[in-house]
Amino acid sequence: MLLEISDLSIEFTSEDTTIRAVEKVSLSLDRGQVLGLVGESGCGKSVTSMSIPRLLPSPPASIPQGKIIFDGEDLLAMPIAKLRKIRGNKIGVIFQDPMTALSPLHHIGKQLQEIIHLHRNVSRKESRKTALEWLEKVGIPDASSKIDAYPYELSGGMQQRVVIAMALILEPDLIIADEPTTALDVTIQAQVLRLMRDLHRKESALLLITHDMGVISQMATHIAVMYAGQIVETAEAGKFFDSPQHPYSQALLRALPSANTRGQPLESIPGYVPSAGNFPTGCRFHNRCASVMPQCSLKEPQLKAVAPGHCARCLLFDKA
Secondary structure (H helix, E strand, O other), rough: OOOEEEEEEEEEEEEOOEEEEEEEEEEEEOOEEEEEEEEEOOOOOHHHHHHOOOOOOOOOOOHHHHHHHHOOOEEOOHHHHHHHHEEEOOOEEEEEHHHHHOOOOOOOOOOOOHHHHHHOOOOHHHHHHHHHHHHHHHHOOOHHHOOOOHHHOOOHHHHHHHHHHHOOOOOOOOOEEEOOOOOHHHHHHHHHHHHHHHHOOOOEEEEEEEEEEEHHHHOOEEEEEEEEEEEEEEEEEHHHHHHOOOOOHHHHOOOOHHHHHOOOOOOOOOOOOOOOOOOOOOOOOOOHOOOOOOOHHOOOOOOOEOOOOOOEHHHOOOOO
């Protein structure tokens, strides 16, 4: 297994309080797989994903428990100097906002070259050639002239393509894509998704973080659903879309447009995701759940197998 996250908890500390935003998350991902980590905004998806290359600012973030094993090594126990050799080289990150991922003061070609020089001993001429090749791979038109452009001279879609090139240029083993199409219009979004599918290799793994179930249905081989800092369901993509088990997963899919719902209003989930530090007792989804039972507000469910290769966190499956 390329990536194994075990019992990961993440806290944020301010002057007078400590809030646990992620609670005992366990996930695994192997080469050739695309794991879709889904859920509404505020569920803890980005915090979890950014903890893998240890990009969370510390303080205020801290990890009181858990392990993140990447290619046989615990990233949480790794010296920062060694971790820097892995970031960008073996783990690439596609950030959701290209304007914060790209330096406005440097040409895009220079930014791509700097990534190469951090991890490879090559000449400037060679790194520029590689940067140009990747700009062409990600579909930048007239790449030979755009390589010396500043980010502001490119459209949002083109900037996002540059961010993808930055993440993939060294052909990392693990690609983390955090809401990579959120800021794009529908046409550019489709282009970026096709591009990611084309460039994702069988030798690499892709962790795709999004709240968009439509994107997940196109991309993922495996699904993990997150709600209020916890994993509430995991399954292979086919099993998940054929038979979602957790009420939250079912509600997410009912809100997804389909041929059967054309012309009809989409269903919505009442209420909102509770903020970290204000999670309800018992099941964290119970006050929004259509299948709520009296014990749901009192007893916290555990993630357990409900079918081969399919796990859910719900008292509907609690036989105790």
